[in-house]
Amino acid sequence: MNRELLLQAFNSLRANTLRTILTVMGVAVGVFSIIAVMTALEAIDRSVATGLSSLGANTFELQKYPATFMSGHGRGRFTNRRDITYREGLLFRTLMEGKARNIGLQVATSGAQVAYLESATNPDVTVFGADEHFAAANGFDIAMGRNLTGQDILYSRNVAIIGDEVRERLFSGSTDPVGALIKVRGDVYRVAGVFVRKGAAFGQSQDNLVVIPLPRHLARMSHGKSISITVEAPSRDGYQATIDQALGAMRVARGLTVAEPNDFELRTNESLVASFREFQQTIATGAFIISFMALVTAGVGIMNIMLVSVTERTREIGIRKSVGAPKRSILQQFLLEALALSFAGGLSGVLLGTAAGNVIALVFNLPLLLPWFWIVISLLVSSVIGISFGLYPAFRAAGLNPVDALRSR
Structure with a gap:
């Protein structure tokens, strides 16, 4: 029926x-x-x-703007803040000596095109200005070649570390990119190394990047743009203590008085979530x-x-x-x-x-x-x-x- x-x-x-x-x-x-x-x-x-692995379990960042990942907060009211300068970053590192495992200084510029001979990437590569601690603090490993060195940073050398996605676009499987000369926004850089592929985090590729010495980036691309500081705590148990010490050190580096509020932001995994x-x-x-x-x-x-x-x-x-x-x-x-x-x-x-x-x-x-x-x-x-x-x-x-x-x- x-x-x-x-x-x-x-x-x-x-x-x-x-x-x-x-x-x-x-x-x-x-x-x-x-x-x-x-x-x-x-x-x-x-x-x-x-994607939280992009920061790491024991890692946090200090930066000018808050972690507004897909948030309703606007950036307008933070625009008038003073930029975090390279000098302040170096002073912060000195104040935090022995209190953190790694402290990386970096600044990023997006929308760059990278060229090698007749090959070129799309104009969507992120160029990082960074120091020699960037890779360790942000969880990047070197697949071939070498990392940036203190001498590269000190003398602002025209060397670069490229992501695996950039390597795939510019070099064939048999071509060794280490030592090759690439052009980034009109400047020529010698490839010193290639990062191990990391994949995507928060929908963004972590392999479509080029890293150059921070002083050169500040002089040639960002022109005094605010930097961010990545701090890796010695252990998970000491994570909060490292955050507290970093906040105090950053206030000193910024010259803030006791009565003044923080004019910088803390970015952690929890804030992103x-x-x-x-x-x-x-x-x-x-x-x-x-x-x-x-x-x-x-x-x-x-x-x-x-x-x-x-x-x-x-x-x-x-x-x-x-x-x-x-x-x-x-x-x-x-x-x-x-x-x-x-x-x-x-x-x-x-x-x-x-x-x-x-x-x-x-x-x-x-x-x-x-x-x-x-x-x-x-x-x-x-x-x-x-x-x-x-x-x-x-x-x-x-x-x-x-x-x-x-x-x-």
């Missing part, structure tokens, strides 16, 4: 294909919005979890509101379509009742039709939303995934919407008087 009801329900929907498709699309839009957003957010969430969670909550809330409104609208559409269907099929219902069809059978058929409409819309929204969310993940170099939890929730909610808004038309159909129904035309 249930099989017959299913066949009758699907035959009725197929008889009105255009109306069915339009109704299904209404549900699909609501499910699509939440699935697409949550797929992208889960991909970013996984990237955050793996908190910033992302705030962004995630805001986007998820917006997606839920949009999805709820779309699904309620789609539910009203399902109810209207089913009421129209009841009106059009009044004579059919009267015939079925006259030959002995029980009310429960009529009720089940119309509920199945409403459920089929909503479930088909939910399934379509899940497929399109998952695809859209993963396209966003691909664009930002994030991992692909299937948000099973949200898929199940979306299908359940769409089914509940179909049944809830299909109840009134179904009861109306089941409650028709067979004599009156047979008289309709």
Whole structure:
């Protein structure tokens, strides 16, 4: 009997294909919005979890601007702060001597193109000005060649360490990049080494970079731009103590009095996670509101379509009742039709939303995934919407008087 009801329900929907498709699309839009957003957010969430290795478990940064990764905070009110200068960074390192494992000074400029002979990268390479401690403090290992040395920094030599992605773009598999001359923003540098591939963090490639001596970068590219300082604590147990010592040393290096607040920011793994969670909550809330409104609208559409269907099929219902069809059978058929409409819309929204969310993940170099939890929730909610808004038309159909129904035309 249930099989017959299913066949009758699907035959009725197929008889009105255009109306069915339009109704299904209404549900699909609501499910699509939440699935697409949550797929992208889960991909970013996984990237955050793996990307925290870019700082390291025992590492933190001191910089001019706060860790506003995907946060609602603006940068405007921090613009008037004094830049953290190279001299202050060197003084900070002196004050922290023996209290940290590594202290790296760096500044970055994005959007550079790197060229070698007839080959060139896209204009999307990040050029870091850094000292000899940059690699150790930021978790970079040397694959070939050597790291920057204190002499490179002291004499501001035109040497560079390149990321593996830059190496792949400029040099063929058999070409040794060490010793080659590359051009970066009009200046020529000799490749001293190549970093081991690190992959992406927070959707950003960590291999599409060039590192040159910090004094040369400040003179040729950043022109006094604020530097950031990466500090690696000796151990996890001493992490907070190192942070406290670093904050005090930075205040001294900046010449702040006791009454003056910090005019620099602390960037830790925890601050990055908190910033992302705030962004995630805001986007998820917006997606839920949009999805709820779309699904309620789609539910009203399902109810209207089913009421129209009841009106059009009044004579059919009267015939079925006259030959002995029980009310429960009529009720089940119309509920199945409403459920089929909503479930088909939910399934379509899940497929399109998952695809859209993963396209966003691909664009930002994030991992692909299937948000099973949200898929199940979306299908359940769409089914509940179909049944809830299909109840009134179904009861109306089941409650028709067979004599009156047979008289309709």
